[in-house]
Amino acid sequence: xxxxxxxxxxxxxxxxxxxxxxxxxxxxxxxxxxxxxxxxxxxxxxxxxxxxxxxxxxxxxxxxxxxxxxxxxxxxxxxxxxxxxxxxxxxxxxxxxxxxxxxxxxxxxxxxxxxxxxxxxxxxxxxxxxxxxxxxxxxxxxxxxxxxxxxxxxxxxxxxxxxxxxxxxxx
Amino acid sequence: xxxxxxxxxxxxxxxxxxxxxxxxxxxxxxxxxxxxxxxxxxxxxxxxxxxxxxxxxxxxxxxxxxxxxxxxxxxxxxxxxxxxxxxxxxxxxxxxxxxxxxxxxxxxxxxxxxxxxxxxxxxxxxxxxxxxxxxxxxxxxxxxxxxxxxxxxxxxxxxxxxxxxxxxxxxxxxxxxxxxxxxxxxxxxxxxxxxxxxxxxxxxxxxxxxxxxxxxxxxxxxxxxxxxxxxxxxxxxxxxxxxxxxxxxxxxxxxxxxxxxxxxxxxxxxxxxxxxxxxxxxxxxxxxxxxxxxxxxxx
Numbered sequence: 001x002x003x004x005x006x007x008x009x010x011x012x013x014x015x016x017x018x019x020x021x022x023x024x025x026x027x028x029x030x031x032x033x034x035x036x037x038x039x040x041x042x043x044x045x046x047x048x049x050x051x052x053x054x055x056x057x058x059x060x061x062x063x064x065x066x067x068x069x070x071x072x073x074x075x076x077x078x079x080x081x082x083x084x085x086x087x088x089x090x091x092x093x094x095x096x097x098x099x100x101x102x103x104x105x106x107x108x109x110x111x112x113x114x115x116x117x118x119x120x121x122x123x124x125x126x127x128x129x130x131x132x133x134x135x136x137x138x139x140x141x142x143x144x145x146x147x148x149x150x151x152x153x154x155x156x157x158x159x160x161x162x163x164x165x166x167x168x169x170x171x
Numbered sequence: 172x173x174x175x176x177x178x179x180x181x182x183x184x185x186x187x188x189x190x191x192x193x194x195x196x197x198x199x200x201x202x203x204x205x206x207x208x209x210x211x212x213x214x215x216x217x218x219x220x221x222x223x224x225x226x227x228x229x230x231x232x233x234x235x236x237x238x239x240x241x242x243x244x245x246x247x248x249x250x251x252x253x254x255x256x257x258x259x260x261x262x263x264x265x266x267x268x269x270x271x272x273x274x275x276x277x278x279x280x281x282x283x284x285x286x287x288x289x290x291x292x293x294x295x296x297x298x299x300x301x302x303x304x305x306x307x308x309x310x311x312x313x314x315x316x317x318x319x320x321x322x323x324x325x326x327x328x329x330x331x332x333x334x335x336x337x338x339x340x341x342x343x344x345x346x347x348x349x350x351x352x353x354x355x356x357x358x359x360x361x362x363x364x365x366x367x368x369x370x371x372x373x374x375x376x377x378x379x380x381x382x383x384x385x386x387x388x389x390x391x392x393x394x395x396x397x398x399x400x401x402x403x404x405x406x407x408x409x410x411x412x413x414x415x416x417x418x419x420x421x422x423x424x425x426x427x428x429x430x431x432x433x434x435x436x437x438x439x440x441x442x443x444x445x446x447x448x449x450x451x452x453x454x455x456x457x458x459x460x461x462x463x464x465x466x467x468x469x470x
Contacts, residue, residue, distance in 0.1 A: 012228065019224045027223075031215040041218070045227055052231045088212040114209045132182060133210045139183045157182050158175075164206060165199075 009063060010055040018063050019048055025135075025145055026067055032130040033123050034075045035086055047071035065147055086118055110168075117167035121160050128153050129160035178203070264300040271312070274419040276395075281306075284319040290343075290395050291416045306335075313343040315393055330377065331362030340369070341393040348409060349377040352388050378406075398439040404432045410449055411467075418442050425468040427455060 009015055023044055030040035047070040051058060058066050088111050118126060128146070131137045132153075139157070143150040177194045180186050181203070186194055194200060271277050271289045278288045279295075282302040289295055293312020306324040317339050318324045324335035326342055330349040333342055338356025343349070351360050353369035360367045360375045365382065367375050372387040385403065394401040400413050408429040411422045417439045435452055437445035450457050450467065458466045 012231075015231070016224060016228065019227060020220055023223055024218045024220050027218045028215050036216070040215075041223065044223065045230070048227045049230055049234070052227075053234065086213045088209075110205075111209060111212065114206070115213075118210070118213060130210065130213065133207055134214045136184070154179060154183070158179055161178070161182065161203075161206075164210075165202065168206070 008056045009051070009058060009060050014060065015048075015052060015055070018051075018060065018067075022064055022067055023048065026071055028131060028135055029068065029127060029145060030071055030075060032086070032134075033072075033127040038075055038078045040075075043071050043074045046074055064145075068145070068147075086115065088115060113168050113171045114164070116171065117164045120167055121163060125156050125160035125163065128156040129164075132157050264298065266296050266298050268294070268296050270294045273416055281308075283321055285321075285324070286317040288315040288396060290314065310342060310344065313341070313345070313395070315339075315341045315396055331360060331365075334359040334361065339392065345409070345412065347379045349375075351375045352393065354388070354390075354392055394436065395439070399436050400439070401436040403434050405434075406430050407433050407453065410437075414445065414449060418445070419463075421464045423460070423464055423466045425466060427453075427467055427469055 009018060026047065027040050027044045030043055034040065047067050050070050051063060051067055054066075118130075121129065128142055131142050131145070132139070137145075139150050139153045143153045146153070173193075174197060177186070177190060177197065180190060181194055197203075269277065269279060269289060271291055271293050273292050275291055276289060278286060280286055281297065282299050283306075285306075287295060287308075290313035293310070293314060295312075295314060296309040297307065304322055306318075306322055307327065308325065309327045311328065314326075316324075316326065316335070318335045326333040326335070328342065328344040328349065330344055331351075333340070333351055335356075335358055338358055339354040340356075340358045341350075341352045341354070343351075349362065351358060351369060352374040353371055355371055357371075358369045360369060362375075362377060369375060372389065374385045374388055376383045376385050400410075400417065402410055402413075406429060407424075407427065410433045411424060411429070414420075414437065415422055417437075420442075431453065433449065433453065435448060437448040439445070446457050446465065449455075455467050455469055458468070460466050
């Protein structure tokens with residue numbers, strides 16, 4: 001436990017640096033967990049406004065977990081655990097000119113299978129897996145964001161991969 | 172087992188070159204890469220951190236955080252205290268108002284040890300606050316005062332003011348009638364330009380605007396305190412008014428000279444007897460018309 005210079009973040013510069021550090025991770029976390037139906041961007045804003053309103057109670061060290069908890073709760077208030085279907089971007093062939101032919105062959109059919117397979121993952125699996133695969137976050141970083149152990153993250157990601165492959169084969 | 176380890180390491184981007192070669196040799200390598208690539212297309216929408224930060228900064232400016240948040244509850248408590256204090260102050264400085272109705276008498280203790288007895292249909296107004304420094308009472312009607320020692324004691328009536336110099340006295344102010352009788356100590360009466368100091372037994376009477384001399388009072392206190400009204404050479408109209416006040420009835424005088432003088436008493440306890448007391452000496456007949464009206468007439 002290191003003692004911070006200031007014990008709250010009622011300071012615009014400090015607030016801005018916290019925002020820059022965590023807002024994107026928070027946004028991605030919310031998006032992969034809940035989808036876009038409930039406006040992850042707005043929830044990020046709301047969570048940071050709440051943080052500011054309570055800035056004298058939250059130390060900089062606690063800010064991250066405060067933000068994630070608040071944003072998660074904001075979402076849970078609205079999202080009644082609906083099935084989350086994420087959108088994928090349409091293929092743009094020129095994008096893959098350097099890629100092996102296998103990639104170019106990826107058809108719409110495969111993407112649709114993948115879409116429903118991702119929707120079938122648990123929230124925990126999906127969040128960890130997509131943060132890892134899409135945002136390129138290391139297991140350790142994800143563990144830090146979610147306040148869980150690296151081992152648990154590894155388990156979630158590997159579990160998600162296994163489940164995806166099974167689902168795609170079945171479909 | 173090796174295979175699972177390799178995949179896990181691949182997932183964490185931790186493969187070294189040799190391990191990567193081994194990973195490539197896995198039979199599901201292509202499938203994994205394809206999956207991994209496909210998943211990338213589910214990327215979250217672009218998030219513009221600096222743009223979002225500007226929005227957030229503007230929003231917090233409108234909230235304008237209260238860095239001294241402790242001030243808020245303190246202000247609230249202060250407001251409540253101020254409010255209750257002002258209500259307290261207002262109610263305690265409010266005039267005290269005591270009124271007797273017709274056929275009603277009351278005695279009350281003033282903030283010091285002074286006593287006031289209030290006769291029927293009279294109003295007394297005083298203010299508790301500052302009573303120690305300024306004993307001011309407004310009176311409309313008739314009251315008997317027993318004043319404790321202290322600051323100047325004033326009784327203000329519409330016709331005149333009575334200033335007490337430690338004493339017992341009676342003030343009677345009715346329509347066109349103002350009488351002060353001093354029973355003990357001395358009293359100063361101010362009425363227009365008249366300033367009179369009364370000694371025990373002396374009285375001051377203004378009837379229809381004229382000062383009328385009265386003989387010395389011998390009683391120790393006014394008769395109404397003993398539930399009697401007494402009159403000495405008073406116009407009969409005053410007697411009728413006083414009777415109406417004490418018994419809550421209407422006297423209807425017919426062919427009677429209301430200015431003739433009356434001397435005598437009537438009791439406040441027996442209406443029949445009281446009626447006789449005021450009618451027999453003047454040869455007047457009375458007739459009870461109903462519960463509230465009595466006709467007076469002369470044959």
